[in-house]
Amino acid sequence: MLFLRVLGPIEVEVDGRLVDIGGPVPRRFLAALSTTLGSAVSDEALGELIWGADRPQQVGGTLRVVASRLRSAFGPAARDLLQRGVSGYRLEVPPEWSDSGRFAASVTEGIRALAAGEAARAERLLADGLALWRGEPWPELDHAPALPAERTRLAELRDVAVEELQAARLACGQTAAAVAALSEAVAQAPFRERRWELLALGLYRGGRQAQALAELRRVRELLVEELGVEPGPALRLLEQRMLEHDPGLLTTARPRPPADGAVRAVPQPVSRLLTSFVGRDRELRLLTELLTEQRMVGLVGPAGVGKTRLAVEYCATQEDTVDRWVVRLGDVRRGDAVAMAVASALGLIHHSGDPAAVVRRALAVRPGLDPRLRAVRSRHHLAAGGRRDRGPPMAAQCAGAQRRLRSPLVPGHGRCGGRLVGALPG
Structure with missing residues (x-):
């Protein structure tokens, strides 16, 4: 069995034996393949990751030599795991054969255990996951411009693990x-x-x-x-x-739901920036007029022009702000995290289980709910649900709980990167 360590300087073990993988080039070659375990990496992408602007003239031939040397270092038991296909080279190993994969699995399982009230098990899983870190991931590829996103994902997961480990210790x-x-x-x-x-x-x-x-x-x-x-x-x-x-x-003890089993949203004030908001009186008046007639109004403009600020100010300045929420998705990077962001905006912070189900139940038990405005700062890949011409699954689920709610989460359109505000007349 081959085990790959990338949470620090790259290391390879084959059947428990540490393999000498050679100098900087083979180390970068292996590190580049480990960023997408099981998926092929083209010669062009490998050349960029390994050499940057100093790539050799015959990249393909050089890569073949490096791959051959690595296969020899792996030995007969693991040499076939480094494969060459039509799309490029790939390292055919499952995520659990790498420390990054085991770390992610440990954190996920630890968080589940903590939510289920198994604090001692959660502490063990989260501590074991964090112990896998020996340094920054993929230091061999520090020059690579395409890698920061994957590093950021692992760093965020590590931050979450640090926090939830202490939550488990408090629970213990x-x-x-x-x-x-x-x-x-x-x-x-x-x-x-x-x-x-x-x-x-x-x-x-x-x-x-x-x-x-x-x-x-x-x-x-x-x-x-x-x-x-x-x-x-x-x-x-x-x-x-x-x-x-x-x-x-x-x-x-874990917080208990209400005795009747219902889940209720906690009224949350719309948080406004402390800086002054000037020069948008006309837009606020226009937004107010449009929202008396339309279910949905789009705020469109270049990034940084103030679309989100306008939506927040509108929510905060209305008289009936109890049933108005601003869901901020600027830092959300995965579609499955949208429901958690919506639940947090509604104040559903002490309920476990599927966040989408919690939101649906909260909306369903609010008699006379007036979902006049749901302002969502979103990105296409979060809100589109796979297509730009239909609302995301979260919106459809909320609509099922409240018939008057109509697609509060919808993607922006156009080349200017617009953000939309979902709204309903009273």
């Missing part, structure tokens, strides 16, 4: 250890609100209520001063529960 009663780790974690990534939430919770459970509230004030000041935004719903709700001395904060 390891308060002191979690607080110590979280104090370091917030210093390393001060804008990740989940870390502050867990730190404050740990301090509160450790009998340090004043310091817990002080940390919540500190993160609010940081967000307001540096980004001009208020803390998210999770931090606001935690502070409120602390001030009310909610006994549920002292227990490690």
